[in-house]
Amino acid sequence: MGDSQYSFSLTTFSPSGKLVQIEHALTAVGSGQTSLGIKAANGVVIATEKKLPSILVDETSVQKIQCLTPNIGVVYSGMGPDFRVLVRKSRKQAEQYHRLYKEPIPVTQLVRETAAVMQEFTQSGGVRPFGVSLLVAGYDDNGPQLYQVDPSGSYFSWKASAMGKNVSNAKTFLEKRFEGQISGKNIEIGIIGTDKKFRVLTPAEIDDYLAEVE
């Protein structure tokens, strides 16, 4: 950021040693729509609530789960526009890796680079931290992997995780609060298996699975 008036970082330490802007960013995430991911022995599943502001919104135009590479997908909780920016940057980083090595980028490397971008925005002039936490699901030579990346830039590998509203009750929440109301139209599910290809299930497929569960 060239303008001298904004050459300082807006994320500064408080006397108690906290970065208050990041805490607020996590609050923004915590009030976002729930998303969760589960790592199985032979694949990873990520899902998110797709609650739209009005029934008039064309739900097919909203894609909360996105592909970063053919074998890595991502979902978020928090601010959608910030998510889109991160997806764009991550896709570019994955492609740059491929351009250099002609190998698909390992999940850990992509997560590391995305986290580095998020960290940059907590220590640069004139920018604010991203208001999203990401759940990255991928399958590479090290098997299935699930990572959560926070606005601070820290990342964790999970066997199962949830983010957004009602984090602690996420599973119970889905079982109790949405019973009978989940359909292919208000949840999104992304899945990656041994074929190493990440894809989002169509609403019809989700409905089929829901019918089986019931």
Add this chain to the structure above:
Amino acid sequence: MQIFEYNGSALVAMVGKNCFAIASDRRLGVQLQTIATDFQRIFKIHDRLFLGLSGLATDAQTLYQRLVFRHKLYQLREERDIKPETFANLVSALLYEKRFGPYFCQPVIAGLGVEDKPFICTMDSIGAKELAKDFVVAGTASESLYGACESMFKENMEPEELFETVSQALLSSVDRDCLSGWGGHVYVVTPTEVKERILKGRMD
């Protein structure tokens, strides 16, 4: 004065049965004057990947240092050794970055890939890769090397026979080239060990 023939060099890599051999001459010259007879042209990147660099010696040394630098960072980040095919792509990308002011080198890459499958390739000074299943050659003696390898090569040679073949091909080719020679340096790499040998040929 041709820049690629300033120092003189001869490099060859050959594929055997679950093994490969990479060999070079040992002469370092300044045009017709011989400066050193123990010059190192083949470098180890890791236990299963070797890089030979022919052409201008200063560029070969700098390029080697840059590649080792990149590989060390790769090892730290990815916590594994780089695969030969991946390394070849990295070298190709690095060379093309200098498209309009290139390194005057021709690399020869030889390594054991997944499941110990031997991999060899060479490329020109701006990164055009040339993969081969049998052998690759580079340097001022390359034309003689092509002929010698073509006639002496057999598929699926065991390490000992591969060593003999590579050595004979190298020594007979450098004898026809005044800018390379003064012995040979041969590495034969199998999944379990690396055998390094020095050859004594016509010392001229």
